[in-house]
Amino acid sequence: MLYREAGQFKTTYQEDAQIFPIRQDRIGFFALLAFFFLVVPVVADQYWLQAILIPTLIFSLAALGLNILTGYAGQLSLGSAAFMAVGAFATYNFMLRIDGMPFLLAVVLGGLCAAAVGILFGLPSLRIKGFYLAVATLAAQFFIVWALVKFPWFSNYSSSGVITAQEVNILGYAFTTPESKYLLTLAIVTVLALAAKNMVRSTTGRKWMAVRDMDVAAEVIGIRLMRTKLQAFAVSSFYCGVAGALYAYTYLGTVEPEGFNLDLSFKILFMIIIGGVGSILGSFLGAAFIVLLPIFLNVILHSAVGEALPPGFGSSLELMIFGALIIFFLIVEPHGMARLWQIAKEKLRLWPFPH
């Protein structure tokens, strides 16, 4: 009964074109933002902030990046982790080699470097599609990690190739506590998520979707394929690059190239498939699912239940349950969690008089 849009009239184009056309959604969204910005840093403890919320946010951003490319522009990619690595290592080098480099600028530059590399590895997309393109981006995955290990300059000649992130300092304020790191991550992710939402609603996004749905038709109506595809690669890699920089600076503190391996790329791909391909909300839901579920299972299987099991069995069981849940979930709702949410919303709007 509460979720009813009766009586909400849109009298201007601005009102008609807003992100959340229904007032309850708007209120809900701002309440959610207020909750995460104001309440969470106060009530959540260090473990929740540092080990759960920050990684979830960072992976949401990476998933968002891949979703732009795969979900909206229809270009399959397996190189997301490599683009994250480019972002992390580029940011590190900008901070290291330029004195007085502001952190936020370094992150943006790191993202731009990732975008440039993304364009480079997106070039094959002009000639190949689908699985073939996925394999071409796989090359990015192997090449970038190899290059970061091969040339010690990237890691400032550290003996084991690991970079140690510098202290994050913005306008004299040092981000050292989990609360401040969380708020910084949240702020960046919020801004970029809003930007992404607006991008996919605008001409840019329409072009991406046209290319995704049928590139020949898109070309016929006057969309320049090359530009659109490379733009999608650039934007997507930028998002992944920023996620990588945050991964190094607000989450782990130190990263090695192997941390950005194929496994991570697959994980990000699973996030968008489970969350919902072609959905901004889906990126967040998927990231939360993939990050939180194994931890949740681990806690359960190593607590009271785990004592009764033979050692090692709990860990294997964790993987089995995780896999089974993914399969079950995809059978029940192949369009991902975002679709479930959409259905729930539709049902709520009709409730209690379904037709």
Add this chain to the structure above:
Amino acid sequence: MKFSFRKTLVAGAVAAGLLTTGYAAAQEQFIGLPSYRVGPYAAGGSGIYGGWIDYMQLINQRDGGINGVKLTWEECETEYNNARGVECYERLKNKGATGNSVFQPLSTGITYSVLEKVAEDKIPLVTMGYGRTDAADGRVFPWVFPLITTYWSQASAIVNYIASKEGGADKLKGKKIGLLYHDSAYGKESHAIMDKLAAKHGFTVEKIAVAHPGNEQQSQWLQIRQSRPDYVVLWGWGVMNPTALRTAARTGFPREKMIGVWWSGAEEDTVPAGDAAKGFTAAGFNVAGTNYPVIKDIQQHVYGKNLGNMQDKSRVGSVYYNRGVVHGIITVEAIRTAQEKFGKGKPLTGEQVRWGFENLKIDNARLKALGAEGFMPELKVSCEDHEGAGVVKFQQWDGAKWNVVSDWVAGDRELVRSMIEESAAAYAKEKGITPRDCSKES
């Protein structure tokens, strides 16, 4: 019926609450174990953590804990994944009455990820035989303990062992040593020190990379066959090791001339290679076998009471398992040392246990008392030196088991130490750390 059920529940909850608080009062030392029992490294993880847990169980069962303080532990599965490792670190950090006493992730990646966090949270980070090599300089890294041997000490010890086989360091001149390494940060760790040693002793090093995972090495061994090195140092991991041994056999390179690092020297590396592994020698900071009193005690007090952690009991006494026992011995001895300063029979905080690690002395007499003479090297940790031993023992595979073929072999301490100090100083400069003055510490 319903009422009584509820009553039981409440009573149960109260009892459980009392029990747990009662336990906390009953002197427990909590140890968080970020283990991995699935994934590509599972063989190492299950063996090492199994041995470690069995040793702690032995201390609880046989001695009733350390001066009456029972050891408790909780495992957290990391899957060798850095992000999961950080989550485990945060989760285990505040468990137990005094928080986590020590963090030993058995993963270089996780070590780096928590390197700075441990100093903030005051929890010692112990990385036996892996991790950040220059952390052996305790003045810059007060909270990190790469105990027993670092990769650099180990590479240097391998060269010294080769020298001893050749009959002296002067015989190394003009020799050629092949370095077959896993093409990753871990594999490259060996480069700097090998280059320095080569320059010092006048041998040449031929570095040959094997891409992960390493199950295809035809071209690498072709290269070895062409350049004919006198020795091949196998700096491998996982499936790369048996493949290297098998391919060496096919190429006709004598396995007696192949020397592995400690990640290449377990049963899991040689058994899959079958006969091809016969004669292969590997370095390690512990030995294999069940013929030591400490292992016999574990069999009697732990497995005898059916409390053992290993599902496959035949792995008791294997290289990885015994390495886990070494982890257990060192951790327990550090807590014992710390108790002598901060009060016997009391659970200690991470900061106090850190003192225990820094002042740890395990000499041969102590090893004998522990039933581990010859099982692991003597150890003497100090404020400056967080490595403590820097020696390894060489074992040769005879086709069925590992046999010890050398005494404890030390590396080139001076050279390694100077490299460690140089690297640590660079880190201190980058991070703006003022190294501690060890002469002022008690």
